[in-house]
Amino acid sequence: MLRYAIKRLLELIPTTFGILVLTFLLFHVVGGSPAEVILGKNATKESIAAFNHKYGYDRPLLVNFTDDKPVWDSQFLNFVGNLAKGDLGISTEYDEPVADILKRGVGPSLSLTVPILIVGTLVALSLALLCAAFRGRCMDKAVLVLSTVLMSVNYVVWVLAGQFILAYKLKLFPLWGYANAAYLVLPVVIGVFSSLGVDVRFFRTAILDEIYKPYVRTARAKGLSNAAVLVKHVLRNSLIPIVTYISLSIPYLFTGSLMLESFFGIPGLGNVSLNAIHSADMAVVRAVVVLGALLYQGVNLVTDLAYAWLDPRVRLG
Amino acid sequence: MRSLWHRLGLGGKICLAVIAAYFALAVFGEVQFRVAKARDVTPGYNVVRENCRYLPPLTRVAAADASSSAQFFLLGTDNLGRDVASRLVQGARIAFHVGIMTSLIAIPLGVLLGLLGGYFGGKADSFVVWLCATVASMPGLLFILAISMVVGQGILGIYLGIGLTTWVGVCRTIRAEVMKHKDRAYVQAARVLGYSHARIMFRHILPNVAHVILIQFSIRFPSAVATEVFISFLGIGVQGEPSWGVMINNARLRLWQGVWWEMTFVTAAIFILVLVFNHLADELRDLLDPALRNETR
Numbered sequence: 001m002l003r004y005a006i007k008r009l010l011e012l013i014p015t016t017f018g019i020l021v022l023t024f025l026l027f028h029v030v031g032g033s034p035a036e037v038i039l040g041k042n043a044t045k046e047s048i049a050a051f052n053h054k055y056g057y058d059r060p061l062l063v064n065f066t067d068d069k070p071v072w073d074s075q076f077l078n079f080v081g082n083l084a085k086g087d088l089g090i091s092t093e094y095d096e097p098v099a100d101i102l103k104r105g106v107g108p109s110l111s112l113t114v115p116i117l118i119v120g121t122l123v124a125l126s127l128a129l130l131c132a133a134f135r136g137r138c139m140d141k142a143v144l145v146l147s148t149v150l151m152s153v154n155y156v157v158w159v160l161a162g163q164f165i166l167a168y169k170l171k172l173f174p175l176w177g178y179a180n181a182a183y184l185v186l187p188v189v190i191g192v193f194s195s196l197g198v199d200v201r202f203f204r205t206a207i208l209d210e211i212y213k214p215y216v217r218t219a220r221a222k223g224l225s226n227a228a229v230l231v232k233h234v235l236r237n238s239l240i241p242i243v244t245y246i247s248l249s250i251p252y253l254f255t256g257s258l259m260l261e262s263f264f265g266i267p268g269l270g271n272v273s274l275n276a277i278h279s280a281d282m283a284v285v286r287a288v289v290v291l292g293a294l295l296y297q298g299v300n301l302v303t304d305l306a307y308a309w310l311d312p313r314v315r316l317g
Numbered sequence: 318m319r320s321l322w323h324r325l326g327l328g329g330k331i332c333l334a335v336i337a338a339y340f341a342l343a344v345f346g347e348v349q350f351r352v353a354k355a356r357d358v359t360p361g362y363n364v365v366r367e368n369c370r371y372l373p374p375l376t377r378v379a380a381a382d383a384s385s386s387a388q389f390f391l392l393g394t395d396n397l398g399r400d401v402a403s404r405l406v407q408g409a410r411i412a413f414h415v416g417i418m419t420s421l422i423a424i425p426l427g428v429l430l431g432l433l434g435g436y437f438g439g440k441a442d443s444f445v446v447w448l449c450a451t452v453a454s455m456p457g458l459l460f461i462l463a464i465s466m467v468v469g470q471g472i473l474g475i476y477l478g479i480g481l482t483t484w485v486g487v488c489r490t491i492r493a494e495v496m497k498h499k500d501r502a503y504v505q506a507a508r509v510l511g512y513s514h515a516r517i518m519f520r521h522i523l524p525n526v527a528h529v530i531l532i533q534f535s536i537r538f539p540s541a542v543a544t545e546v547f548i549s550f551l552g553i554g555v556q557g558e559p560s561w562g563v564m565i566n567n568a569r570l571r572l573w574q575g576v577w578w579e580m581t582f583v584t585a586a587i588f589i590l591v592l593v594f595n596h597l598a599d600e601l602r603d604l605l606d607p608a609l610r611n612e613t614r
Binding site for chain 2: 014015019022026027148151161164168231253286289291293294
């Protein structure tokens with residue numbers, strides 16, 4: 001187990017390096033200095049230079065050989081070093097540390113995304129079990145057709161139609177805001193429906209992959225009811241792909257939902273990121289992208305270690 | 318390929334017919350776009366009519382004077398009096414552009430890397446796996462938006478954003494498939510005959526894993542279209558042209574006052590195209606995926 005854990009931890013190094021390089025390439029090399037976008041086309045050379053100096057865009061890209069400052073005083077190494085120190089740069093839009101902005105946004109994002117994940121998983125898993133119990137029959141086919149229909153509705157349409165019909169026309173929910181839990185109900189409902197189709201189909205496949213195996217026949221032969229076989233034997237064994245699938249969405253819990261948050265006025269990270277993209281606030285977008293990617297690595301690591309601990313085939317294979 | 322058409326069920330055939338109809342509209346839109354550009358006039362779908370704003374569907378407007386002709390708006394007009402039907406056709410044109418262009422970026426990239434990794438193994442494979450893991454850990458939609466933002470708003474940003482992030486799925490499936498094939502007898506025979514690696518990969522293995530490409534294309538296409546709608550809706554994507562996302566954003570403004578047609582027709586157009594593609598992808602996967610086929614036998 002320790003051997004596997006160390007091996008798996010070492011694997012983090014190249015991917016983390018890859019993430020840093022990719023982010024840096026995108027935001028510093030391709031993107032370059034956002035000075036013109038922020039200051040406008042008519043900015044003077046002096047103001048652009050001052051802007052670049054303030055946000056560090058005047059440093060060499062990879063290694064510093066140009067002036068007498070230390071060799072590591074370059075954009076890439078400063079970016080990595082600051083990230084390690086927890087310094088995510090300064091937002092050009094709000095002129096305050098990005099870390100502070102992100103800290104404020106995590107709470108509201110989680111209050112939206114965690115209920116979506118929990119409710120969505122429970123609903124999708126129940127429907128998938130229903131499908132598996134009635135596989136090949138009308139019930140299964142109906143749910144399957146419905147899932148394909150649900151997953152073909154555009155995300156934008158889910159949000160707009162949900163807000164327009166349920167909140168504006170029928171007045172079932174508050175329209176916009178983040179005052180109390182009632183404001184979260186509609187965004188959660190929309191979030192659940194928008195991912196339901198894909199989830200049900202995935203879970204159904206995962207369950208059906210198990211259902212034809214010999215141990216299921218044994219369980220049925222010893223007289224267990226259909227429901228008991230499904231829940232006690234099949235579901236348990238199909239949990240590996242299902243848990244992996246769910247764990248992959250954990251990083252997105254933190255980064256929040258771009259559209260739901262901005263359309264329902266929830267001050268979470270999705271809202272923050274979308275505003276940052278609109279105002280070309282690179283430091284904020286960069287921070288959310290790189291933290292999201294690192295979080296993904298972390299979650300992946302924990303899931304893999306958990307599997308290795310639970311299932312000896314993983315650590316020995 | 319001829320046998321594939323016969324093996325498709327009725328549903329799959331209907332889906333293909335619907336896609337062909339959309340494609341015909343898209344080609345028509347492309348011609349309209351090119352002609353207007355070549356003649357340097359405002360294309361029909363962008364003509365602003367001050368006196369025809371918010372006309373409901375099936376409205377006929379009589380000729381104002383002798384020089385103009387009567388106009389018929391099948392699907393109504395929008396906030397600037399532009400014809401919704403011809404803008405929908407342009408939206409189909411842009412959707413096909415996005416679906417095809419992003420596939421032209423993602424599929425060759427994924428296939429090439431998948432072939433190299435799966436065939437050579439070792440260091441090459443470690444590199445491919447590393448590249449896949451790195452790109453796959455980027456936060457999906459936000460990363461695509463960031464690419465669009467950095468490249469500059471417009472359709473090029475969308476092509477690159479979607480194309481450069483979605484090759485991972487293609488690469489992983491091709492790689493897995495190639496690994497199954499590389500020790501089979503026909504590959505060993507080709508190696509004994511002294512063929513080059515490139516020839517074995519592209520002439521021998523690739524045709525045998527080509528079904529994966531078809532399946533991946535049918536899965537990627539609808540999701541690329543949906544992503545483009547989302548990005549353009551946010552105002553970061555297509556500029557100045559009536560993409561479906563731009564149209565939804567435009568239609569949203571007066572929906573609250575009962576102008577339902579633009580929103581309804583755009584939504585339906587996107588929904589139908591994505592739905593038939595999703596269904597076709599399902600049928601193709603059931604037909605062509607050997608793993609599934611062996612299980613049912």
